[in-house]
Amino acid sequence: MTRSLLFLLVTACAGSPAPSAAPIPASASPHLSSGRWLRILATNDFHGTLEPRRDSRGVLRGGAATLAAEIERARAECPAPACATILLDGGDEFQGTPASNLAFGRPVVTLFNRLGRAAAALGNHEFDWGQDTLRARMREARYPILGANVTDAWGNDIPWIPDDTLVTAGRVRVGIIGIATVATPTTTRPSNVADLRFVDPIPVVNARAKALRARGAQAVVVVAHAGAFCGTQPVATCEGEVIDLARGITGGVDAIVSGHTHSPVATVVNGIPIVQARSHGSALGVLDVPLSGGAPVVALRDVLPGQVAPHPATDSLVRAVSEPLQAVVNRPIATLGEPLADLGLGNFMADAFRAAGTGDIGVMNRGGVRAGLDSGTVTYGELFEVAPFANMLVRLTLTGAGVRAWLETAVGQRSIVARLSGVVVTWDSTRAVGNRVVSVRMSDGRALADDGTYRFVYSDFLHAGGDGLKVTEGILRVEELGIVDIDALTEYILRATTPIRAPRDLRLVLRTP
């Protein structure tokens, strides 16, 4: 896709009245019928998913119109004045679908404005299109996007990134503090945040919670673009950045809305309930904070089209945004003979980059494979969701020693995220980092020669330090190829022999004793 197309397809959205309430189900949330409550409704990692999408088991989930209907239902269960509702988001709102990306996230702001969002956390992907674009979205949003732990290189506050907000929900004054993940510099285009620092959130939250209480907050909620993974029942132990944050809180925080890891989280740590509603609007977090004593109640509700009638005004908004793109999005590109996902798709993309840049070696990163592809017809829209970032390809001419040094970095990572093309690397995980590569064979069968020269193709995201995979040694030449990653993928898939299958060859061979 050319960059100019991105600008042509920007879609504006007209305003409409706020949604009306859905009928109240009789038995829902009986605990709300006595005492005073703050009900927090939470989403995270929406990633521009205005329309429903199928999960790995083929179940259709999410979609803004169904999500809006679930939000209305959950609001209706919380009767004023004893119960007040607030709608929050854990960050990564915009990046990921043609409908959102082609307008640089603007349709999501329109949606969130209409849903009555009170605040959102600052996700790493909020920076994907640069600070100017983020600031434009912030100006359009009627809710603040909060990042209290973001500073400049000298530890000063960033004036355009708000730290917290104090809102009134029903009769309750609610303080909200926002946190960005400390991994932001390597999980968005690093140059976009080079002037920013993402500092330890624990002291920031403790200080802000105290200050908000002093300003009259009766409840304090943290929206943190920081995630966790939880084990399975009966003992659901969770670990991750947001759990560490909760453990470090010394008081004054009533709840945390989490994000970033796309995983289900509904737990209580250090007395603080934490929720993460998977991702892509596939679930709604419902977190009830007691204001007159008692225990909090944390739950996730699936957002399943068909289980609740779509919210009409939101449905029209989604149609207005999506319909002009149908011709582009539904264009069939190829036929897959089997599903492509994860490692197979990552290797396939590394092959595509190597082909586009006529390299000896191609590299893709695991985290850049944003979706899988089903077997059968693949459309441009589906390819777009695999590679939505519009990363540009870079070709390096490297010495063989430089390639070897980079491979040591790749196999020295705690978890291997590099996907390779054009090489077979045998490595030994029991050896020290920096000395793990046992042998490297090129696609012509010859061993890597330290004094040879090789052409190495990867994305500008990695070249800028993303995922810790920047090449640092033996660089003889750097060429910006002017090729967008999705164009390389589209070209490659168009030329591939049908039906297309995942590459079967092993590229990283772990030597076992």
Ligand SMILES: [Zn+2]
């Ligand atoms: Zn994230």
